[in-house]
Amino acid sequence: MKLIFSIKGDFTTTLVCKWLNFLHKPYLRINGDSNDTQFLELNTFDNTIIFQKNNKIYDLNSANGVWYRKAGLGFKHFKANYGIKDKEILLEDGNELKNIVKEENRTLIKFIHKKLEKKKSVGKQYNANLNKLEVLELAKEIGLKTPKTFIATTKKQLREILKSENELITKSIKDNLYHFTENHGYYTYTEKVNLDNINSFPDIFSPTLFQNLVEKRYELRVFYLTGKFYSMCVFSQNDKQTELDFRKYNNSKPNRNIPFKLPEKIEQNLKTLFNELDLNTGSADIMVDKNGNYIFLEINPVGQFSMVSTPCNFYLERELAKEL
Incomplete structure (x- = not known):
């Protein structure tokens, strides 16, 4: 069984799930914004982590592949009495008991994710939210140009x-x-x-x-998956609406997007950066200025990659399904 952590509306996850169906790989998708999956029991003697979804029982520890896409486990997945009043047990009103229960569940969630991340996985929960400033500092030390x-x-x-x-x-x-x-x-x-x-x-x-x-010539969206780069060149500077941020999409006149091959030195430095951050997947943003310099901007470990996959015919959803 493959284990996927995502959210309900993530279409990229749905596309990967379709490929898993095509490849005859059974999977369990746990959405962080839904309570349809509930924790039942953890047994360290039997080495099981039991959850229930749609009246079916699943042992998460039996998964032989894990994809951390988004969200992960949350309080929604754990039954708890958050409504208890401090006054019923303590001498004062407050939220002390509620906070204690949350910390108990938070500790359990952290343990489960850490245990699952020892398996073959694409992405991890613990480093899904990088510090942008730390990444820029590390990229500069590795040899990448930064703003x-x-x-x-x-x-x-x-x-x-x-x-x-x-x-x-x-x-x-x-x-x-x-x-x-x-x-x-x-x-x-x-x-x-x-x-x-x-x-x-x-x-x-x-x-x-x-x-x-940075006066750019064009910008690059680079998706990284287990040692391989898939890059797309975006000619966003040709449109006033998108020249500063290509996410200001001009649907009437879309930016031109084409597959792109990074220089070997840039790939080597990027791979070193991903390895230093303990990431085997993620999306990197790079600008190429008018002098041909490659300027590294940031990495998003859970960045969208269908917007790279579709225009460049990379079939990244298939590649990720095969990787699991």
Whole structure:
């Protein structure tokens, strides 16, 4: 049995599952945003981790392949009485008992994931959320070129930086905003910062990431899977809408996307970076500037790869299914 951790709406996971069906590989998909899979028992003597889904019993420890796509196990998958009132047992009101139960479950979840990650796996739960700043620092040490990166908190600091850099971009230090309501969707994108538009900034703001603006020739989306790179070139700079962030898709005039072969030295450095981070899969973002320099931006261990697979005919969903 193959074990997959994902979320309900992830279409890439569904495509991989279809390939698993085609290859006659049985699997269990556990969605982190659904409570249809419930923990029943862990037995260290029998070496079993028992869950139930749709009235069927599964031993997760019997899995011979694990894919950590997204989310992982959560409180939804563990029955617990979070409604108990402190006053019923303790002398004061509060949430102490509720917090203790959560920590008990959190410890159990961490143990189960760590145990499963000893098996043959694609992706891991423990390093699915990288520190972007640490990755940039490590990439630079390995020999990859990276943007000049600044963390500023005042308009005064920003003006001083702009004296030497002329133009900057700003983006999140950690995760972008992706928030959806019944009627609206909210996103954050990479945006340009210069002396003309910082007047609208407050004098003091939360620590914010800025990088020098790279005049790019094109950008690369690089998917890595167990030692092999699959790269796509995106000509996003040819469209004002997408030149700073190709995720601002222009559906009426899409960017041109083509397969791309990375230079051997860049592949070697990237492979070293993935190995240092203990990653056997993930998506790397790279820009190539007008002088032909390859500028490493970041790695997303759980980045979407169908957007690379489909236009380049890489059939990555099949490759991942075969890897499990």
